[in-house]
Amino acid sequence: MSSVLIVGGGVAGIQAALDLAEQGIEVYLVDKAPSVGGKMAYLDKTFPTLDCASCILAPKMAALLRYPNIKLIMNSEVLEVSGRAGNFRVKILKKPTYVDWSKCNGCGVCTEKCPTKVPNEYNMGLSQRRAIYIMFPQAVPKRAIIDAEHCIRLNPPPKAKEKAKGPLCGVCERNCPTKAIRYDQQPEIIDLNVAAIIIATGMELYDPKNLPELGYGKHQNVYTNLEFERLVSATGPTNGEIVRKSDGKHPRKIAWIQCVGSRDVRFNHYCSAYCCMAATKQAILAKEHLPNVECTVYYMDIRAFGKGFNEFLERAKKEFGVRYIRGKVRIDEIPESKNLKIVYEDTAESYLKTEEYDMVVLSMAVTPNSKLSIPLELAEGGFIKLKNPYLDPVSTTIEGIFVVGAVAGAKDIPDSVTEASAAAARAALIAKRLACPTPEVVK
Amino acid sequence: MSDFEPKIVVYACNWCTYAATDLAGTSRMSYPENVRIIRVMCSGRVDPQFVLQAFADGADGVIVAGCHPPADCHYLEGNYKAYRRFELFRKLLESFGIEKERFRLEWISAAEASRWVQVVNEMVAELKKLGPLKKNLEVKE
C-alpha cells in the first residue's frame, strides 16, 4: 500500500487526508504555514447556517493528530516532483522553524517574553505578535515558530550587529521550559515516494490595491472582507469588537462592496462565488454585535444559489434589515471624519447618489495559489486545469495528480469538502494498486 | 399570575424533534426559556412514569414530541407506540385532576423548527392562563 501526498492543509486538504487515513492509507500533508487550517481558520462564522467556523474546522484538525498514518510536514514547500502515477518522487523543502517541534509543547511562555513586536498576519496585520509565535490559539500542531526575518537574534539589525560582541537577545531560549529553541536549525530536504498527489493549495485574496478608485490603503476605514472577519471574530485582534482603524469607535453605518476584482475584465473574469453570501453573513454578524448598525450591500447580481442560501438572504433583508443596492461604486474619503463617501448610481433610480459610511468592507476576489513547482496546466483565471471535467472531475492534466478546493475553481466550503472526498476516492485507488491509473478509455 | 413562569419538560425524539430544536437554534429563532429538553432516541422510548415523575416534581407542563406518522419514524413505528400509550395516559391524567392542556403529544419533523417554536409559545401561553400546577390539585371522584 503506497502513500499519498496532499499539498495544502486547508479544509479541503484536511478532509482528503482524513478520508484517505480512514481507509488505512499513509498520508503526507504539506503546508507552507506553521499550522493547518488554511483560510477557514481565519473565519468566525460560516454561511448559511452561521455555525462557527472553528466548530467545523477544529475537530477535523484535531482528528488529524489521531491517525498515526497522517504525517504533517509544516512550514514546507514542494520543490520538485518527478516520476509517474503510482510512483512519484517528491522533493520537499522543510524551512527551519528554529524550534525543535518534538520538544515544544506549545506552552507559549516564549511568545510572551520575546521583545520584538511585529504585525500579526493571522489578524491581517490588525494586531501584533512576537518574533516567536504560535500561529493561532487552536493551531494544529500547536508549536512555536521563530519568524527569522524579524528575530533580532537570527537577523540582527545592521547597527546593533557591529556594536554587539556575541549573539544578541536569546530571551526565548532562556525561558523555554523544554529547551526546544534551535537557532542553528537549517532547512532540510525531505524525499518522499508517493502513489498519488492531491493539490489543495487554496487561494489568496486578490490585492485590493489594484483598484485605486476604492481607496484601499489610502482610506483608513476601508477593510477587506477577511480583515472584517477577523474584527468580528471572538479570537480576533479586538475580541469581536467592530471598531474603526481611524478612531477606534463603533461604526454606525457599514457598506459592503461586491465583485471587487471579480467579474471584471481588467482583473479577473470569473466570479468568486463565495462573496455574496459572505457579505450577507458579515452584515448579519455586524447586526448581532452592534444592534443599531445600518448595513448596506452594493452588488451587481446577488448570487444566493446554494442550499439554504436564498432563505439566508431573505432573512438578512427582513429580519436584520440589511439593505441591498444594485450599482458599482467609487469611494472618496471625507478628510476630517475619515468617513467614506460612496459615490454610486442606484441603477434602480438612474440617479447618481452619494452616501456617507463609517466603514467600508471590500468583498475581494480570490486568486488561486496555482504557481507551484509542479508543471500543471492552468485554465483561464489561473486555476489548475481539469483533464476532463465531466469524466474525471478531480484529475489534473498529469495522471495521478488531483486538484481540489479553491485552486481548482472559486467555490465555497461545502463544495470544497465534497471535492476533497472525491479526490480521496481517486487517490486511494492508485495507492491501493486496485486499478492501474485509469487510462483515458475513449479518445 | 402575570410573573408566573411555567416550567415545561420536553421529551424530544433524536431524529425529528431534537433536530428541529437544533434547527430553531441555527436559524436563530427565539422562544421562551421555560422548556427543558430531554433527548430520547425515539418517542416510543418515553415511559409514562417519566411524565408522572415530572408532574410530581412540579412540572407545569410536559411535551412528548416525535416524528410524523405515518412514515417519518426512524424506527418504523415508534411514534405509533407513543401515540397509543399517551392517548390512554391522557385519560389517566384527568383522573389525577391535571388539566389536559398540561400534557401535549406533538409530531414535529426535522425541518419544522417554526412548528416547534409555535408549540412552545402556545404551551407557555396556555400554562400562564392555567397557573402553576400545585395549586388546584384535588383528587377528583
Add this chain to the structure above:
Amino acid sequence: MAGGSEFISINPSLNREVFKLGGKSLLECYQCGSCTAVCPLAEELNVSFRRAIRYTQLGVEEKILGDISPWSCNLHGDCTDSCPRGASPSEILAAIRRYQANKYDWTGLARWWNNSSLTAKILTYLAFFAISLLFYFGIYWQKILQFASTGKLVILSELLIPVVAVFVVALVILAPSGYRAYRFMIKDKKKEVGFFKSLKLIANFFIKLETESMGVPHKRDRILEHVLILVGLGLFILLAIIYLVFPKFFEFEIISKALIYIASLSLLIGVGSPLTKRLMASEKTHWYYKKFRHPTDWMSLITLFPVALMALLVFVFYDLSMILYAYIAFALLLIFLIPFLLLEFAFGKHTHWLYKIIAYYVGARTGYFRGD
C-alpha cells in the same frame, strides 16, 4: 422618474443601427453603473449615462431621443478605464450621439451620411469638391487673374457670395434639425430655472469642466485641441462678419494679418494633431485615438484640415508676395469650405456643437445642472 402605468413599446432593431454607428460593445454592458459613478461630470450634471445606454440596448426610442446625457459626455474616458466589461461606454455614447443626430436631422440625409462607409464619404466629398472647383474656376478664373495682377490682396466679396449662399443653405438645413432636437429634449421636462441663471450654470459648469480635466495629461491634450479648433473657427467667423460689416478693418494690416494667422494656425493644429495621432496610432497615444476611428470622426477632420491649410497658405503666399498663388489658395479655401458646409457642417459630426449647446441649455433650464 418612475414609469407611468402604460407600457412603452420597444424597437428591437434600434441597437443594430447603433452597432453600425460604432457602438459595437453596446450589448456587452451589463448595467453596473460604474461609468456614471466614476464620471467627473455625473456628480455635476445629475445625469445617468448608464440609462442612456440601457434605452439604446432595449430600443426605447421615444426616451433615447430626448436624453441629454450622451450630449453631456465630454469624452474624459474615466468610464472606459473603469468599465468591468471593457465595453468602453464613451464609444457607445458617441454612437448614440450619431444615432440621435441622425434622428434630429429632418431631411434624413444625415442618416445616409453618417451610416455610409469612409470610402463612400470620401467619394461624395471629392464629388462636391470637384463641383465647387469647376464652378469657381469656371466662373471666377478671369477675375482671380485680374485681381492677381493688381499685386494687392483684395478679398473679393463676389467670391464669397457662393460660400455665403451655401452657408445659408446649410443653416436652413441645420436650424429645423436643431429645433427638432430641442423639442425632443424638452419633451415632458419642466423648465424650473430662469434663463440667465441657466446661462450662469452653464458657464460655471464649463469652468469646472476645464479646470478638472487640466490636471490629467491626456484629457488636457484633447481639451486643448478642442480649444484650438474653437479659437480658429471662432476667429474666422468673426473676421467674416467684420468683413461684411466693417471691411475697412482690414486696412490695419498687422492686426488683421495677425488675427488671420492665429486663426488658421490654431485651426490647423487643432485639426492636425488629432488627425496625425489617429493616423499614427502609436503605442503611447491614448486609447481615445485608437478607439474613436469611426468614419464620421475621420470625415470631421478630413473636411476641415484643407480649409485651415488653405487659410494659412493665403497669407503665407501673400507675404511671400506670390499674389497669384495667394488668390488661388483663397479660392481653394472657399472651394474646400463648400463641401465642409454642405456635408459635414449640415449633417456630419460637426452638428454636435449645436446639439451640445441645446442639450446644455435644456439641462440647465430643467434643473439637470446641480450648479452648487
Add this chain to the structure above:
Amino acid sequence: MTEPRIGVYVCHCGFNIAGTVDVKKVAEYAKTLPNVVVARDYVFMCSEPGQDLIKQDIKEHNLNRVVVASCSPSLHEVTFRTAVAEAGLNKYLMEMANIREHCSWVHHDKEKATEKAKEIVRMAVAKARYLDPLEELEVKAEQSALVLGGGVAGLRAALELANYGLQVYLVEKSPTIGGKAALIGYVDPKTKGAEIVSKMFELIKECPRIHIFTNSELIQLSGFAGNYTAKIRVNPRYVTEKCTLCGECEEVCPIEISNEYNFGLNKRKAIFLPFNNAYPPYYAIDHRVCVKCGECEKVCRFGAINLKQEPKIVELKVGALVIATGYDPYRPFKGEYGYGLHESIITLFQLARMLDPESPTKGELIIGGKIPKSIAFIQCVGSRNTTPGAKEYCSRMCCTTAINNAIKIKEKYPDTNVYIIYKDIMTYGSDESLYEEAGKKLVQFVKFEDKIPRVLITPEGLFIEVFEYTIQENIRIPVDAIVLSIGMLPPRDIEELIAVTRVSCGGEGFVREAHLKLAPVEAPTKGIFLAGCITGPKNILESIRMGSAAAAKAMSLLSKGKITIEPMIAQVNEEKCSGCAICVGVCPYSAISIKNVNGDRVAYVEKALCMGCGTCNAACPSGAMQHLGFKDVQLLAQTRAVFGGEVNV
C-alpha cells in the same frame, strides 16, 4: 458502582455561547453539583487544546465521567467521545449538555439564559452519574453497495465503488440509465450531455462488478450499516436481449403518449427506445400504458418480445446504499406565463432538448412550427417564489443553462433577437465567462425585481410586459417564442424513498445531509450516502463530484471489512424478566425472542438486529428491559434534575 468523579467543561464557542450565557458562572455552578470534581470553561472545547483539557483532567483527577456543555450532540458527540476514549476512559461515559442550540442561540435575556444553562448542565450531570461503560459491537461488513438512480451521479458512484473492488448493484426506475444529463443538449458550449453519458456507459460496460437493474425500484430496506438487505422489484421490460432495434414493433403499436425522453416535444408509442444510445440498448414496453394487444409480439421477427414477463423480486445483501435519484423539473401550471395556452411557450428543458442534434427537430429551433425571429427566456420560473407554485430556493442551474442555449441560438441563427428576462444572473464561478460571451454574442438581458413579468397572448402575437428594473419603466417586448427557465424540484416519488430508506427531508423538500459541511454526502443514518441533486439543485459537474465523494465515504466505511455499531441497544436483566413477552410484540425489528434459561422464560435481545429505539424499555412493566444509554434511571435522573431533585436508586 464506583463513586462518580465528574468533570464539567463549558464551551464559549467563540461568541455563540459566551455572547448570551455567562460561561464562568455556569462553570462555578457546576463545581457546586455533587460528584463534580473539576469544572472549567474554554473558548473552543472542540479544538485540539480544548480536548487536551479533558484528557489531562481525566488523568490528573482520574475522572470517570465527563460532561461537555457546548453545542448539539449531532455536531460533536463523536469528537468528544473519541477525545475521552484517547484518555483511556470508556467513550460512552461522556454526556453533552446542549447550551448553544437550546439556550444561547434561542434566548436573548442574559440572566435567564445563564440560569437555563445551569439547569441544562445540572440535568446532564444528573444523567452522567448513571452512565455506564459500553463496548462497541463489531460486525462483518458486506463488500458490496447498492446505488439508487442511474443518472450521472449514480453512474459515477457505481464506477468508483466498482474500482474499489466492491460488487455494485445499480437500480434505475426508467428503462435506461443516463438520467436527465443524457437528454439535455449542450451542457456547456462545447460538450453535449449525451457524450458524457455515453463515455460513462462504455466504462460501465467494461466493468464486470456493476450489475444494472432497469425498470426497477427499491421496495424494502432492512438491517444496518454494513449489513443491509435490500428488496428490489424488477418490473417487466417485456423485450429481451434478442431485440435488434429494427423498430417494426413501434409502427404497429396502437398506444401513443407524450415522450418524456424529449420532455414532451413529440409522442412515443407504448413500446419505445428511450433515446438512441440508451443502455441497455434494446426496446422496452411501458407497463403503465401497454394494453397487451400483442401486435408487437406478432410482428417481431426476432421473437424478442415476451408479454408474459412478470415483475420479480430480487434480494441483495449490501454494505452501503448511495441514493442518487436526482430531481424533477418544475412543471408550470396551465396559464403560468401563458404555459399551455400557446404552442410557442415551451420550457427550458424542451428548448435544451430541441437544440440537441438527436432531438425530434434534429437540433433546429422550431417552435410553434417556425424558427422564431425573436425569443425570450424568462428566468426563475418555479424558483425564488416568483410564481404562486414556486419554491423559495434558487435552482442554481437555470441561468447557466439558459445562457448556454441562448449562445447556441445566436450562433445558429445570428439575426434572431434573444432576450433573457432575469432577476439575478447566477453564473457563479467560472460560468461567468458564459455571461460575458452572451453579451458579446448580442444576447439581451432584461432585469426585473419584485414585479414579475406578464405574458400577453394577443392576435398580433406574443408580448412580454416587464417593469424593467434599471430604467424603472414598463416595457413591452414583442416576441415569437417564450422559454420558461424552470427550476428543479425534489423528485415526485420522494415520499416512497423516505418511507423505504428512512432518510429525512430538509425545509426545501430535498433530502437532508447529516451536516452541510461536516458530512455533506452522508445521511444522518450510518451507511446511507447521498449524491447528486437529491440533496438540492446542482450542476452536472458537482453531481459527478458528489458521486465520487459518496463512493469515497462508503469505502471509508467498508474498507476495514468490519463495522462498529453503537452499543445503545436494549439489554435484559434476566432476574427481573418475567417472560411476559410484551416487548416481543413491541419491537419493530423483531429482535426480541423468548428463551428459557434454566427453567424459566426470559426475553433475549438479538444484538445485531436491535436498532436501539428503546420502545421495549418503555413497554416493559418490570423494568427488566433497559435501553443502554437511555436507561430509566438515567432519564428519571434527568427529569428530576429539572427541579433539582435526586433519583434514589
